[in-house]
Amino acid sequence: MSSAGVLSFAQQGWELVLAKVKWSVVYLDAACAESLHWSCGSSRLLEAVKGPACNLREFEPQAVGGGAQQPRAVFVLSCLLKGRTVDTLQDIIRRSHFQYCVVVTAVSHAVHLTANHVPAAAAAELEGQQPVFEQLEEKLCEWMGNMNYTAEVLHVPLLLAPAAPHLAFTPAFATLFPLLPRDVHLLNSARPDKRRLGNVSEVDATALTPELLLHIRCLVSGLSSLCEHLGVREECFAVGALSRVIATDLANYAPAKNRKKTAPGRASVVFVDRTLDLTGAVGHHGDNLVEKIISVLPQLPGHTNDVMVNMAELTAVQTVEENQNVIAPGCLAQSNDTSAKALWEALLNTKHKEAVMEVRRHLVEAASRENLPIRMSMGRVTPGQLMSYIQLFKNNLRALTNHCGLLQLGMATVQTLKHPQTAKWDNFLAFERLLLQSLGDSTIAVVLNQLLPMIKSPSQRTSDDYSPEELLTLLIYIYSVAGEFTLDKDLREAEDRVKKALAHVLSEELELSPLLQKITGHSHGIH
Template structure:
């Protein structure tokens, strides 16, 4: 079956293919793949596999004179801007061996290049290998290009995200008008339910085919034959594309395990994305803390409280921020699972319990307090660990999650959360009332409070 362990094993297997090629190499990786690696072992896994360095996928980066090998890991097609960046990096370097991993399958490259799918081998990848040798300046140098579905970020045992598709959004009425504008009047579509894959722009077709190719690879690994259900026009297209995937037809005939997959358009589930549910600690952390640069699923955690440095803008720039992802720390991983799945009160108490256990293990002077757990109490416990860098290193994962919790509970904007939750519930209760002046007045009042809070926060910064 496609269990939580199976999902993690699939993700590890995918990255093992990359790790097998990074020995003595400089690795260049785009943001989407970096975020997936962030939840799959982070940079430590690359260094343990023998990589010399990890650099941003940018035309302004390059390898050193004594670095003859490069590995490029991208989530996009090997054409256009992606190809240009690879070319620029190679021409600024002295590489003799280049390996390129792309999350886009060869069949999708054929579609993007208007090449027949009946050709033998991987002609698009083979042509790009020749370009790599040309850019390195010697056709006898070594170049490899291969597909690897580097799309999955296992945020938790029961939750996998796909950062590369964060911008993929369901079709709207305006999109139907755009599609019809390019069609003859007699062949114009009446509704979004009439749209098929061939009506979509080429870029959107490539996104959907890349998504379904990655899902098919995951199901192949788990020997699963899926039964798909779709809610919404975009979900219907994705489910249909998965069902018609050339490799999925053979898989469904022989796979011994069964699974159901439900596709839901985000326009039908917006309350889950923007609602103030009020009882999820992780939801509040993701809302109030600043995002980690280049990431969609993680935040920056200020760790200056764990040092003896003064809290100034200058010191903030010298200390790298913490984060929520701690894939190689067993204790932190367990705490993260509890924070993600439990109610806020239970999650905060679990954070305190982990801090107390870690402090007791290190014989630190603990001063327990009764009553409700507050952010200030968590900060006081966390400050005990700054007595030793060795102690900090041993419990770094738990401390990062604890500091994220503490800073969220003490954040100035958190007081507005309960107000927003109350208004949301009030609006739901009054949804069938034609005129409810009191609700409108309260919303206006909280809007003013939000503006005042934003001004005060900007002044403090």
């Protein structure tokens, strides 16, 4: 499958959107904003708008409406035009002065028919027609207050956020997670009159909830559009229960069947449940710099696959009122910087040591091109050395502008190498190897008892001890590599001790991390 074709699929979709946004207030949801971020960047959208930056807004119920001088609006959404999404559209439009509205959805009209419970036979007869979109266009005019105003609803498959030529994310489906054994009980309770499922492997489409099936169909819609763009008829393979459902749905998707009759090329699509390799997500065996950057730097708000890079040392702006540094964070996505894109791809594909040397090489070459007074030094690359090269660009607006993307990746590298969590990486790796050896020699109950003394309250912990979030990571690692085991008396007692120790530690935390806040529903410990 062509990497250029995948990138052009994302960029072509955004070109269709950009053609609609001139002089408009543009509302994006988080998933579409992330796709834009990696595809062509928000600056490209602002150029197409030809208006001030405030014309770009987040799609949410509390979003600011359009004023009297803002008659045009474009809504770019990753989801079905149904339920809360339509309610939010109505709220924003009614409190605005729009006379021209365009709504772009990443979900095809065929899936909207499914969401509105239109039978497959009736949907087939509507080929070429879009009654759901047409009805919404009428509603948009009604909400704008004049049926003679202009409204347009169209489908653009904004599925991908292409991070590299051979790597793309699907932000709208970041929460789509494979089924777990406990989910079988929930599925059985929702279908008391049907055959009971024995385990996850018995799950098929008929056993899933309508909401989950619809979410899968939205993903299938986007994948089918991608295959259409690439001109291929796909052969689907699956590893895992939920992957099998997705692969089957793509194979049976009506628009896909029609496409396959004329597609000139062929492609194999392999779906794999993420639960089959949880150790890859929580383990510290990787020797990749990007993996460490994403692990230790704070997440870019609203994004699932990018981080915030502190750029204040290079471009600090003092505010008179608050006397504090104000600067937008840097990030990893550099869609418009050729040199930075080359470095980013090198970081993704090389080991840690080689990647750090690549950062140094790119910084040295950039400084030389700008005739900056660089002092070469060979040998081991250190954070201080990289920072000294980066500091050469400070207060040089032209050099900063020319190499902004490269400097953001350089700063991300420096901040990662200096981060305390990076120093813990090798400690994690050593302990994980010890756990793996222990699991081979003894039971999981013995391993949990080994972990128990490491669960320490905030008053007892030092910088070398594990935080509650890190302990949860180790627990996921233990259970992921343990394989199947029997829940006997010893294991129950060991698990109870670990649970009590974790609960005690969490109750004493002054402030919980964002992840722990999601898990517990509290922002701090419960005293």
